[in-house]
Amino acid sequence: MEPVDAVDARLLQALGAEPRATVVALAERVGLARNTVQARLTRLESRGVLGDFARRIDPAALGHPLRAYVTTRVDQRRLAEVTEALARIPEVVEVVGLAGDDDLLVQVVARSADALYTIAGSVLAVPGVERTSTALVMRQLVPFRLDPLLERQAST
Amino acid sequence: MEPVDAVDARLLQALGAEPRATVVALAERVGLARNTVQARLTRLESRGVLGDFARRIDPAALGHPLRAYVTTRVDQRRLAEVTEALARIPEVVEVVGLAGDDDLLVQVVARSADALYTIAGSVLAVPGVERTSTALVMRQLVPFRLDPLLERQAST
DNA sequence: GACGCGGTGAGCACTATGATCAGCTCGTCC
């Protein structure tokens, strides 16, 4: 994916500061014509720079305040099958394939510690999963952020 | 955090389907009065249900197509210090404290494999960090999602 | 039965939207 330019980066920064801002407000903030902002926003969307809206939703607000990473080792030949089964567990919010000792990193959320135990069990019960290790997220020390990278891009 | 109710969940689903939808469009979609939707949206925002806008931005669009998880073991007594130092590395996009063998899970993004190597070095170089292990994300098998949970909440 | 809460529909002035236009300044290419 082609990286965005400095103007787009500033636009994204402005959106970060005020997500519900109107196009005219953004135009004023970044010092561009409304026309330009409108065109760039459209381009950003169509280029897929902005991911799912769901990423902004706090799982805690959905009654799932607990978050954990389940590292799993799987039978590589059954990877597709395993992925599909994991996707059927509602509390599984993300699965990525890793290079390293572990094969899969499964991010899950849970309503309670008890529920988490059950969910971890469901992951282990998936045919093709050989071993799992669950690590509970106790605290978000640095909340997800992209500002430093946006800052760098904006000053290009 | 108090979980949202079914109506809010449907609202969030509608937003997920069409993030730039106007309030009137959302009202029509969920079958509520425009007034109600407006009030609920305001409440959702003020309750902090919606996290940072940056969460929606694809790091690849910022020129950082590589993503990795760096698990680290730290001197627990220097945790605050370590966190602060990690936060100063631009490519560190999230740090969480774990319960388990590893202390910290550091999510980083990088411009290239070479850059990733450098960044992993920076993490290890932080005073108080004792050991690190870097796992490159090769593929997103299940992209981040909250739909299954939203669905459940919407049908309450 | 009084109360408060949340949803409703209506109305209002104000503002934003999306689309289109010609004009302008770049840098690129021949």
Next chain:
DNA sequence: GGACGAGCTGATCATAGTGCTCACCGCGTC
């Protein structure tokens, strides 16, 4: 040098959405 295309600009337009306030109503609570 000159033609070209891309991108930003400021203008205009009709249409639509916004934010707000109001009175009203149904519902569960005390």
